[in-house]
Amino acid sequence: MKLPHKAHVALVDGTTFVVMQNTGKPFAPELEAVAKPELSATNFSAGVRHQDPVSQQQGRTDLNELAHGAAAAEWLNARAIAGEIEGVLIVADPKTLGEMRRHYHSELEKRILGEIPKTMTGETSARIAEAISTA
Template sequence: MLLPHGTVFALVDGRNFELYRNSGTEAEPQLDPLPVPELEVTNFSAGMRRNDVNLPHTSRTGDGSNDSFDESAHAIAAADWLNHQVLQHKIEKLVIIADPRSLGEMRKRYHKQLEGVLLKELAKTMAGRPTAEIVSALKG
């Protein structure tokens, strides 16, 4: 896959959010890191199943089950930030790489304009990986 010059790459997993821009050519991408914004993680009810609503508060905390809510909220916050950037015309070409669960949460939040600039999605955990490995995963 050709990755146009200027394309923004968003890597998301349950806890991390990384941004890169292709400063190279379509055939020879060079991913340069971009500053990562402070996400406003406010939607902690994301992904909550109906039967969880009636559980006492203590049943949902302290045992790690709360982590899935935090991870969903993180993915939603990343999608909301990306939507805002696209709507402000700060991102014109976008690739999203996220673990399958985060990608599923994010897809629910995509604005139509984000869908219009989205070149590719990859359901894979790549946050923290070297940029050459990221490019290789996209080409594979």
């Protein structure tokens, strides 16, 4: 995947949110950490969709994790609306990514360069850059 110079990369899972920026070339990204925002998970709207008692008992749905994904999307929305983010690649585990999509603002949608449904929050920047290059 081509990642433009200075494009942002949002790494998200149910508990972690890290924003990085490409300081390298489009086909040879080099990622540098820009921010690790502290989010306040207040949007529990996913609870309306995830009322299945079996899933709750088996631990398949954690509303706190989904609320964290919603908060990450809201943080990205605010930066896109303010013009602080020109292009962003979102790398998130599939469940978090699905929740984030429900909260994208149209301004953020215009700036999304792509999505990678994969958990990469614990990986090194070199491994993340490699995953982006091969996507």
